[in-house]
Amino acid sequence: xQIIRFLSDGKIHFGQRVDDGSARLIEGDILGDHxxxxxxVKIDKLLAPIVPANILCIGLxxxxxxxxxxxxxxxxxxxxxxxxxxxxxxxxxxxxxxxxEQVDYEAELAIVIGRTARKVSRAxxxxxxxxxxxxxxxxxxxWQRILPRSGGQWCRAKSFDGFCPLGPWIxxxxxxxxxxxxxxxxxxxxQVMQDSNTADMIFDVPTLIESLSSxxxxxxxxxxxxxxxxxxxxxxxPPVFMKSGDVIRIEIEGIGALENPVK
Numbered sequence: 001x002q003i004i005r006f007l008s009d010g011k012i013h014f015g016q017r018v019d020d021g022s023a024r025l026i027e028g029d030i031l032g033d034h035x036x037x038x039x040x041v042k043i044d045k046l047l048a049p050i051v052p053a054n055i056l057c058i059g060l061x062x063x064x065x066x067x068x069x070x071x072x073x074x075x076x077x078x079x080x081x082x083x084x085x086x087x088x089x090x091x092x093x094x095x096x097x098x099x100x101e102q103v104d105y106e107a108e109l110a111i112v113i114g115r116t117a118r119k120v121s122r123a124x125x126x127x128x129x130x131x132x133x134x135x136x137x138x139x140x141x142x143w144q145r146i147l148p149r150s151g152g153q154w155c156r157a158k159s160f161d162g163f164c165p166l167g168p169w170i171x172x173x174x175x176x177x178x179x180x181x182x183x184x185x186x187x188x189x190x191q192v193m194q195d196s197n198t199a200d201m202i203f204d205v206p207t208l209i210e211s212l213s214s215x216x217x218x219x220x221x222x223x224x225x226x227x228x229x230x231x232x233x234x235x236x237x238p239p240v241f242m243k244s245g246d247v248i249r250i251e252i253e254g255i256g257a258l259e260n261p262v263k
Contacts, residue, residue: 002256003030003131003170007045015041017169031114031130031220046090048166049133050112053221055082055164057108057137058208059154061227062200068235077203077211082137082225083159090167093263096244097160100140103242103262106228107186107194107250109179110135111205112170117218125209128218131170132179134250134258135225136186138163141234141241165250166223167258176254180204183253184229189246196229198252 002017003026015023016036023043028034030050059078060066066073088094096103114130137158143150144157158164176182180201186194198204203211208226212218233240242248246262 001036001172001175003049003172004043004168005047005049006043007047008041008043012047013041015043046168048087048089049168049170050166050221050223051087052084052166052223053219055084055086055223055225056212056218057082057158057225058203058227061202062196062229063202064196064200064230065228065232066202068230068232073202077208079212080154080158082155082164085161086138086159086164088162088165088260090165090258091260092162092165093261094136094138094165094242094248095162095263096242097140100142100160101241102141102234102239104139104141104233105186105188105193105242105248105250106137106139106232107184107252108135108137108225108228109182109184109198109205109252110166111179111209111224111226113209113218113220113222113224115220117209117213120209120213122206122210125206126173128209129173129205131172132176132252132255133166133170134168134252134255135223136165136248136250136258136260137225137228138165165258165260168256171255182255183251185251186231187249187251188240188242193233193240194229194231196231198226200229201227
């Protein structure tokens with residue numbers, strides 16, 4: 001099932017997507033008891049498919065991306081966070097901040113945790129997943145790697161307002177039984193920049209859930225961005241950073257495409 005969050009006649013709804021123009025309303029809590037009704041309504045605007053309880057992010061989780069970044073292969077998942085105000089909707093603009101000149105794209109598979117997970121085993125990890133969506137871990141590289149005022153922490157560089165587009169919908173886990181066998185790409189102005197497969201993750205989805213839940217409670221509604229493959233703008237020669245007028249598109253097999261203009 002494709003779960004969308006959307007505006008219709010000025011109200012926010014959850015629904016099961018029927019097509020690009022309509023959805024069947026969902027009653028109840030998508031993170032708890034809910035049901036798909038027979039009421040079909042128009043989609044006026046797609047929103048990020050969930051407002052995350054937390055946005056947890058994994059760095060350097062593809063071997064080739066670690067190599068292009070000049071970083072060693074991590075022995076354990078590298079965790080950072082994004083501020084909740086970074087959330088952005090499909091098709092809404094990514095606004096370039098005045099105090100950064102190196103804004104980069106990162107295509108990522110996003111896990112949506114469906115029920116509270118604490119000390120979960122790898123074998124049981126996928127039972128706690130509601131589904132998956134596309135994410136773009138937009139990053140201000142000058143803040144991440146150069147500017148002292150970042151405090152040496154990635155989260156400042158990755159938490160500017162609007163730096164976490166999610167969408168266009170959540171595909172429930174029953175439709176993607178193996179999240180680590182999905183083609184993943186980023187396309188900037190029609191040019192493929194990243195082209196890989198989630199099979200290349202260093203730490204796969206069950207391992208990430210096991211690792212994170214071993215030290216913290218993953219409350220329902222937590223979103224986990226699972227890392228990005230090689231091909232980011234920072235690592236290109238010369239570097240390619242997003243500029244006003246660009247359009248960035250994240251494509252993941254079995255999910256769809258998340259597209260945002262840049263201004």
